[in-house]
Amino acid sequence: MHATLIVDAYTTKCSRCGKGTSLTATHHDRVLSGWTTPDPDARGCGAAFVAISTQDLSVTEADLAELRPDLPAYRAGKLPGELRR
Numbered sequence: 001m002h003a004t005l006i007v008d009a010y011t012t013k014c015s016r017c018g019k020g021t022s023l024t025a026t027h028h029d030r031v032l033s034g035w036t037t038p039d040p041d042a043r044g045c046g047a048a049f050v051a052i053s054t055q056d057l058s059v060t061e062a063d064l065a066e067l068r069p070d071l072p073a074y075r076a077g078k079l080p081g082e083l084r085r
């Protein structure tokens with residue numbers, strides 16, 4: 001099960017379940033929602049993050065690659081079809 005990290009100015013979320021995650025997460029094992037205190041019992045969907053993208057048109061691939069050099073980066077709207085879920 002794969003997912004993409006979707007990064008915007010203040011939050012990072014999982015493309016598969018739409019819930020918050022950590023920018024440094026390799027798998028969606030915990031739910032983090034923006035500035036609120038994380039619920040210790042909240043579990044992510046478990047997907048492995050295989051790419052990083054954004055919905056913010058001002059964010060470039062270089063910006064994303066800087067955040068996660070280990071993942072392929074895609075600008076807003078450029079995510080390959082198989083990762084767009």
Ligand SMILES: [Zn+2]
Binds near residue numbers: 014018046
């Ligand atoms: Zn998830």
